Amino acid sequence: MSVVQTISVKPADADQRLDRWFKQHFPALSFGHLQKLLRTGQIRVGGKRAKADYRLLAGDQIRIPPMGEMALPMKKPLPAPPRSEDVQMLQDAVLYKDDHVIVINKPPGLAVQGGTSIGKHLDGMLEALRFGASDRPRLVHRLDKDTSGVLVLARSRQAAAALALSFKDRKTRKTYWALVTGVPSPNEGEITSMMEKDGEEDERVRPGDKGLKAITEYKVIENAGNALCWLALRPVTGRTHQLRVHCAQLGTPIISDGKYGSEDSFRDGISSKLHLHARNIVIPHPVRGTIDVTAPLPPHMRETWALFEFDPNMRQDVFADD
Known part of the structure; x- marks a missing residue:
C-alpha cells in the first residue's frame, strides 16, 4: 500500500493491545518495524500517538501509514471443515451455551490443541461450535488429552x-474426580510442591526444587x-499435569495413568483409559x-463406578468452602 489508510476498530477487536491487533491484521509487519512506526508517530489512534500496549476501543480510528507489501494482510489457509460426525460429537457435548460462553464435556482422548504427532484436536474443530455467531469460539484454558470433563470456551x-482473568486471579473453582491406586493418608488435605x-518432549513434569508452585x-x-479409592x-x-503428579506424590497414582503411574495403576477388568x-x-x-456446570462421567468411568457400586450422582461440592 502506498497511501495512508484509516481503519475503524470493530467491536470484536475491542480490549485488545494495539501491537496484537497489528499482529492479527498485518502479520507481515515485523515487531521492530511496528515499534519504529509507533515511535515516530506514523501510526496513530484517534489522531494521537499511541504505544504498543494501548488497549483498543470499539470505533477507534487507526492511522496506517504507507508500508508497501507489509501492509497487505497475509492470507492464511482455511482449516479443513470438521467432519459431520465430529460436528455432531461436539454439539452433543455442549453442557451450557449463551451469547458469551459455551461449556462442553470434552471426551477423553481428544487433544485440546495441536502439536507433534497430533492431527485431530478441538482447536481445529471449533467451527462446529460457532452456532451462527460471527466468530468461532475461543479456548480460554486446557485439559490434558486423556482427561475428560468441563471445558470453557469464549x-x-x-x-x-x-x-x-478469572482463571489468572483464581476466581474459578474446579473439582475433578479421579480413581486412584490405594488410599492416601490422611484422607483429606492439601499437597504443595514445586x-x-x-x-522430555511430551510435557512430562516432575516435583523439584525449581519451577512453579503447585497446590492441590x-x-x-x-x-x-x-x-482403590475415589x-x-x-x-x-x-x-501442567498437576493433579496426576500430585496423586503420584501421595503414593496413589491415578488408575491407568501410563505417564505418572506404575504397573499397579493398570488393573484387570478396569478400562486402560485415564480415570481423571x-x-x-x-x-x-x-x-x-x-456459571456453575457439572459434567457427567465418560463411559469408561461410568463402567468403573458401576463395578465398585460408587454413586456417580452424588454432589461434587465436597470441599469445606463450597
Missing part, C-alpha cells in the same frame, strides 16, 4: 479476556478396601452472575 474476544519440566486440595469420597481434587493452581475427569466448574460469567 464466544467473543471480550468474553475470552474476562474468563482468562513443579518443573523434566526435559484432595478428599477421599469413597474407597474399595485399601486397593478422590475429589481441587487444583488451587493450574500447572473435570467434574464441575464454577466461574464468574463475563457479563453477569456465575
Whole structure:
C-alpha cells in the first residue's frame, strides 16, 4: 500500500493491545518495524500517538501509514471443515451455551490443541461450535488429552479476556474426580510442591526444587478396601499435569495413568483409559452472575463406578468452602 489508510476498530477487536491487533491484521509487519512506526508517530489512534500496549476501543480510528507489501494482510489457509460426525460429537457435548460462553464435556482422548504427532484436536474443530455467531469460539484454558470433563470456551474476544482473568486471579473453582491406586493418608488435605519440566518432549513434569508452585486440595469420597479409592481434587493452581503428579506424590497414582503411574495403576477388568475427569466448574460469567456446570462421567468411568457400586450422582461440592 502506498497511501495512508484509516481503519475503524470493530467491536470484536475491542480490549485488545494495539501491537496484537497489528499482529492479527498485518502479520507481515515485523515487531521492530511496528515499534519504529509507533515511535515516530506514523501510526496513530484517534489522531494521537499511541504505544504498543494501548488497549483498543470499539470505533477507534487507526492511522496506517504507507508500508508497501507489509501492509497487505497475509492470507492464511482455511482449516479443513470438521467432519459431520465430529460436528455432531461436539454439539452433543455442549453442557451450557449463551451469547458469551459455551461449556462442553470434552471426551477423553481428544487433544485440546495441536502439536507433534497430533492431527485431530478441538482447536481445529471449533467451527462446529460457532452456532451462527460471527466468530468461532475461543479456548480460554486446557485439559490434558486423556482427561475428560468441563471445558470453557469464549464466544467473543471480550468474553475470552474476562474468563482468562478469572482463571489468572483464581476466581474459578474446579473439582475433578479421579480413581486412584490405594488410599492416601490422611484422607483429606492439601499437597504443595514445586513443579518443573523434566526435559522430555511430551510435557512430562516432575516435583523439584525449581519451577512453579503447585497446590492441590484432595478428599477421599469413597474407597474399595485399601486397593482403590475415589478422590475429589481441587487444583488451587493450574500447572501442567498437576493433579496426576500430585496423586503420584501421595503414593496413589491415578488408575491407568501410563505417564505418572506404575504397573499397579493398570488393573484387570478396569478400562486402560485415564480415570481423571473435570467434574464441575464454577466461574464468574463475563457479563453477569456465575456459571456453575457439572459434567457427567465418560463411559469408561461410568463402567468403573458401576463395578465398585460408587454413586456417580452424588454432589461434587465436597470441599469445606463450597
